[in-house]
Amino acid sequence: MSQTANTNPLSRRDFIKASAASVAGLGLASRAYAAGSDTIRVGLIGCGGQGTRDLISCVRSSPGVEIVAMGDLFKDHLQQSLAKLKEEVPTAVKVQPDKQFVGFDAHRRVVQCDLDMVLLTAPPHWRAEHFQAAVEAGKHVFMEKPGGVDPVGIRSVIATAEVARQKRLSVVAGTQRRHSKKYRETIRRIHDGQIGEIVAAQVYWNGGDMLGYWQWWDKGNLSDMEWQCRSWPWFTWTSGDHIVEQHVHNLDVVNWALDAHPEQCMGMGGREVRDLGNIYDHFAVEYEYAKGVRVASQCRQINGTTSRIAERIVGTKGYADVDRGVIAGEKPFTYEGPDPDHYVQEMANLIQSIRDGSPINEGKQVAESTMNAIMGRMSAYSGRALKWDWAMKASKLDLRPPKYDWIDLPVRPVAIPGKTPLV
Template sequence: MSEESNLQPAAEPTSDASKSSRRNFIKTGSSLLIAGGAMSGSLSMARAAHVFGSDVIKIGLVGCGGRGTGAATQAMNTEGPTKLVAMGDAFGDRLQSCLRGVTSRHADKVDVPQERQFVGFDAYKKVLEQDIDLVILATPPGFRPLHFESAVNAGKHIFMEKPVATDAPGIRRVLAANEIAKEKNLAVAVGLQRHHEPRYVETIKRLHDGAIGDIVFARAYWNSNGVWMNTRDAKQTELEYQMRNWYYFNWLCGDHIVEQHIHNLDVINWLMQGYPTMAEGMGGREVRVGKDSGQIFDHHMIEFTYGEGTKMMSCCRHIPKTWSSVSEHAHGTKGYCDISGAKIFKPNGEVAWEFGNGGGNGHQEEHHDLFAQLRRGEIPNEAEYGAMSTMTAIFGRMATYSGRNLSWDEAFNSQDTLADFDKITSMDTEAPVQPNAEGKPTRVDGSPYPTPIPGKTVKV
């Protein structure tokens, strides 16, 4: 992919409208997307909600990696009868590993004979054709818009992992499909599990009730040593190599600001009850060097602006032997809050309130909540805030990759598409990102792949 595009520098906001809360978009924007034809494919309408009660909820799984294995297991940990009946993945070895993992925990709830084990890029279609009530979507996130739209079309309840896309067109596709999901009474849960942790819920409620006064500044961090890497096998096609190292390629992952830091950004959006209007930042590659370093940065620092001017500092970093923190913080006119620590402080530093121990385990709680709601006949829908928090992370990536001051509207309306997932049909398909000739590095960081250069890169 070229590093060039027609994305233009953002104009400075000059009116109150340009500073309005992103909540206004939620009320009106999704319907406009459908009217504008943002969603490809036709979706049938009219489906009544079903109260499952004590009935068996049949589950299909698309994406059999570590998160898919965890999500399927957590779904079957919920109260009431469940059964995993179909599985699909691009790789057969991953599917078998996942099947062994979930069977070891829930042998009596797994019924996936060979004829309902599907391998390949069309595996998601075959899973959706089965007699299932709910599908778990846990592939690399670049595939999420396509798979989500297809699941809505098939009339299935959905649990999809975050993030829900890797580019702005993907976000718009998810939002448009979700409008149909709501009309069809389909439940949609998104793996931003902090919304289901009592310690977070109670802390945010207290902040909304004015526990520290007006919010004047916020901070969010995901700083750690980094993540896994798989070595290249000479027998692999370029596409297979990238698929097995999806975290390092933007068309699949969106960079770690999107795949990981989204959790922290989502908490600040929840706190602010809206989305940022402006972003500017910096980032780069200090330790991600060499032929196996892919494309993504190893650090991002962004200043986001919300509403009438409240600032949020966002920092995420994958560099060993540096300060590690996965946390969110809010500063107000009457005190300070360590949101992740569920603790509120007075201006003098004394503890005013703390949740105490427990109240976490969100990965499990989100499934307890979803399945309990379905059994009561309730239809939760988390797709909008899932999509808009994903877009916040993409917005930040666009700012760090370009090094420019961007507006939300400019980012959200970007036409830059990282990959056409509808056309990826086999491991012999040409990968959306190609290395330089013979894989030889031509960049200072040693990567053979196109990597961003702030101040020069425009395609983000």
């Protein structure tokens, strides 16, 4: 069904005004919370399946959470999400009709509502713009991974994360492994030297096609823009490709274990069976960190293939399968403690930080882990090796369309290594 509600289209110039606001003259978060008992008023920007699930986890993570505003590009998404919320967490739903916003500017209208915290769960393309708007409005933030789709957006997220730090706003990202007791204990032991000095790592997200989990829309009479936005997982400009949208989880674990980002990478990939959109269905990337540490990365979305979603960190005295909570070698260990739902735990940690007035800020770390993935994609698309400093500081790659409206927007061609330029 086509949904082309009347909105206020934003020009490219409107979109790119100041990648992050100056901290000068910006106020601090104003509301105080005592003894963990006060109400947290929450808004949702991006009412798809993941955003709805995240908001349900948020409500279930802590008492006193109220949903007061919602926004999405499409009215049908918002209404479906609202119906699901009323079914799953009915007493938390306080969203009046005048706090239900649709269109390209819905995020700006949500953050201007009387709320404390906002969930940013629209497709990755919009992360930088939505994050900036939320922090400018003085809201605490949960933002889904990844942190963006191109270097221009990543630089904006890092700048906005610094503004959030100056304003004492909490920012938690959807890299929920960082909030897992099993992962945290295993990484703590790695940092304590239990596997010796790290010399290598291998990370994987090899699984099936996501068709069925995500909806593919037939174009029909939809405008190019609406069709691509509705089918966002299969277009690079909206999703970043699956190495960015999905494999970022595993790459984030490596950065966490090494407490660093890579210095350079070289990758390859392609479309073996995929015929939707313009993204690849497999990648293999080698990342090189300081001291010659090399990380082998694989991700694949092809049905009927062997699945592996894992992170192994290799040291001079053993190795850690972080996803299993297992260390082998001179000091073996197996995590056998509790490991509550990671999605609920990340929300509980965020809300507790707000109530305690002790902000946590994961903005930069998710941006850097996302840049790992973006670098890998850029290398695979172009067939070129590239360095972190160039990608982070010099790359001009910017996947934004010329304007945000229901426009003609030809699909970019599938990348061809050796021909697609490195921008």
